[in-house]
Amino acid sequence: MTEASRTGASRTGASRTRPAGAGAGRGPLAGVRVVELGQYISGPYAAKLLADLGADVVKVESPDGDPMRRWEGHGQMSPQFAAYNRGKRSVVLDLKSEAGLAALHDLARTADVLIENFRPGVADRLGFGPDVLRDLNPRLITCSITGFGHDGPYAARPAYDTVISAVGAMYSQVVPAGTLRPLGPAFSDLLSGMSAAQAVLAALHARTARAANGAGGGDGADDRGVEVGEHLEVSMVGSLIDFLTEAASTYLETGQVAGPDSRPRRAQAYACVGSDGRAFVVHLSVPEKFWTGLLTVLERPDLAADPRFATREARVRNYDALDAELKVATAARPRQHWLDRLAAHDIPHGPLNTVADLFDDPQVASMGLVETIAGPDGEPLRVPVPSTVFHRSGRPPLTAAPALGADGERLLALENGARA
Secondary structure (H helix, E strand, O other): OOHHHHHOOOOOOOOOEOOOOOOEOOOOOOOOEEEEEOOOOHHHHHHHHHHHOOOEEEEEEOOOOOHHHHHHHOOOOOHHHHHHOOOEEEEEOOOOOHHHHHHHHHHHHOOOEEEEOOOOOHHHHHOOOHHHHHHHOOOOEEEEEEOOOOOOOOOOOOOOHHHHHHHOOHHHHHOOOOOOOOOOOOHHHHHHHHHHHHHHHHHHHHHHHHHHHOOOOOOOOOOOOOOOOOEEEEEHHHHHHHHOHHHHHHHHHHOOOOOOOHHHHHHOEEEEEOOOOOEEEEEOOOOHHHHHHHHHHHOOOHHHHOOOOOOHHHHHHOHHHHHHHHHHHHOOOOHHHHHHHHHHOOOOEEEOOOHHHHOOOHHHHHOOOEEEEEOOOOOEEEEEOOOOOOOOOOEOOOEOOOOOOOOHHHHHOOHHHOOO
16 A cells, blocks of 8 residues: 555655764664654654654654644744654654555564554544554553643633633642733643553553563563563643642642742742842752852841841741842842852852743753754754763754655555564
């Protein structure tokens, strides 16, 4: 069966692989193939993290493509799509057709992992649920990312980040009281993507370990030492609750309800502004030396004698009053004056950067966290690099996100699903 007969849509794109530089390698997941049936953020982000580790990620898209491609009026490559789909290959399949489903089954037969973020029941209804795929490829690890899990009163609802971040209490931790609007990054999308990637890595390890031990029975290893996969379920709301471990545990143990200023108050973290209007943060934590050092920096020894601030416990109780005092003091000089003095006295601090400031920050610039690669049309494209440092296996060369269907002909023309 040809690519054209299966999909009715394919495009061949130019190579996007930059020449491997110093330290480039294949990555620890070299040889692992991941099939991604993802849209928007959570599934694509999980697969991107695996691609950054060296996995061969085949992104399966509908003939219209992942909606994120055209985000905010862009054509086929919005910056958002490019960010979450770097390092992948793209295949176009109509999964509602027999031909498209057959082609997906071909890909699944030789894959190691399949990730999807459809609503519960969609994969089963369309013919690629975990039971069907397990029959095709017993060693396949399948991972479903959902909003609320597969059961319960909210399970069938459409799950977007704003909804999950509200239900999962994330907004209650970051939105100031009285501010009735969502804000911030896509917390639940990104955290569930990270959770899914972590779960997949654990499942890959467990699959190999079970086979090596010849552990038959219960959790899926063949008694002949054959690798056998498993099905993973990750929910966006569950990932948020795990992320909010401190706030959730404190409430369950004490009944105290955390809010946006709860942790800054306990951690004794403050935001200050210099006379030039530029902001910075100070984190005093527990050691008393940071508090006394800050008083020296600010030339405000009188604050040590103020009963409101005499002990750490008092400073926690009177956080707002101390915050006001610090803001008055730091308004006397420009930010760099304070940054220099804080560094000289070894006090935890840092500039409050915007994204526009971030890559000019001297520390960030020194870490090599931006790399230039060939973009979708061959033009130079600056991208953030993976923060994970690989050693013996090196880091795979970074490649741009693929054009829609760019790799379909080569991948789907392989006989019996043999690897490219």
